Amino acid sequence: DAGITQSPRHKVTETGTPVTLRCHQTENHRYMYWYRQDPGHGLRLIHYSYGVKDTDKGEVSDGYSVSRSKTEDFLLTLESATSSQTSVYFCAISESQTNQPQHFGDGTRLSIL
Amino acid sequence: SQQGEEDPQALSIQEGENATMNCSYKTSINNLQWYRQNSGRGLVHLILIRSNEREKHSGRLRVTLDTSKKSSSLLITASRAADTASYFCAWGNNDMRFGAGTRLTVKP
Numbered sequence: 599d600a601g602i603t604q605s606p607r608h609k610v611t612e613t614g615t616p617v618t619l620r621c622h623q624t625e626n627h628r629y630m631y632w633y634r635q636d637p638g639h640g641l642r643l644i645h646y647s648y649g650v651k652d653t654d655k656g657e658v659s660d661g662y663s664v665s666r667s668k669t670e671d672f673l674l675t676l677e678s679a680t681s682s683q684t685s686v687y688f689c690a691i692s693e694s695q696t697n698q699p700q701h702f703g704d705g706t707r708l709s710i711l
Numbered sequence: 712s713q714q715g716e717e718d719p720q721a722l723s724i725q726e727g728e729n730a731t732m733n734c735s736y737k738t739s740i741n742n743l744q745w746y747r748q749n750s751g752r753g754l755v756h757l758i759l760i761r762s763n764e765r766e767k768h769s770g771r772l773r774v775t776l777d778t779s780k781k782s783s784s785l786l787i788t789a790s791r792a793a794d795t796a797s798y799f800c801a802w803g804n805n806d807m808r809f810g811a812g813t814r815l816t817v818k819p
Contacts, residue, residue: 602753631807633809639811640799640809640810640811640812641754641799641801641809642809643806643807643808656806657806657808688753688754690753696803696804696806696807697740697741697742697802697803697807698759699744699756699759700754700756700807701756702753702755703753704751704752704753705751705752
């Protein structure tokens with residue numbers, strides 16, 4: 599399995615609080631991604647990164663920000679969490695172009711009450 | 712759906728039978744990928760088929776692609792209980808899109 603660690607694995611928080619999820623990789627892959635998975639929607643891309651300090655928006659980026667200060671770490675921040683952001687969040691990595699195979703972490707289950 | 716569609720949404724079969732899942736997408740593609748997800752885990756890449764390929768095999772997996780119909784199918788032959796999982800197709804360039812998935816149950 600690719601070395602991808604997501605933390606925390608589970609989190610419960612309240613509406614309006616800031617939340618940061620972390621993705622750490624040991625593969626030295628250039629591309630990193632954040633997705634959310636909701637019933638009936640498959641996975642939807644939030645943001646992705648194509649290098650240190652290089653990021654771009656995905657399909658559902660509103661309400662989320664990201665940062666990548668090191669190759670191995672990609673952070674996803676919900677500045678002021680809302681109940682609609684309750685979801686399972688997955689980090690993924692890929693070695694080259696964004697349409698190449700991606701390797702996924704095991705997800706963070708986030709509940710916002 | 713803006714994402715595309717997969718059908719069936721759920722499929723239940725006996726061990727040893729074949730399972731076929733279908734995917735439709737809405738944009739032009741360079742390639743299409745299939746992933747498996749076991750309950751509570753992340754997705755695992757299974758196979759990638761390029762837009763100039765019509766069929767590809769990997770072990771018990773066979774994938775077909777019809778770019779004129781914007782559709783793909785995944786066939787799992789001689790299924791096993793361990794194949795029980797959700798299966799997703801994915802396509803895109805900078806913005807990867809995933810289908811809603813097919814939940815496959817293989818009964819021993």
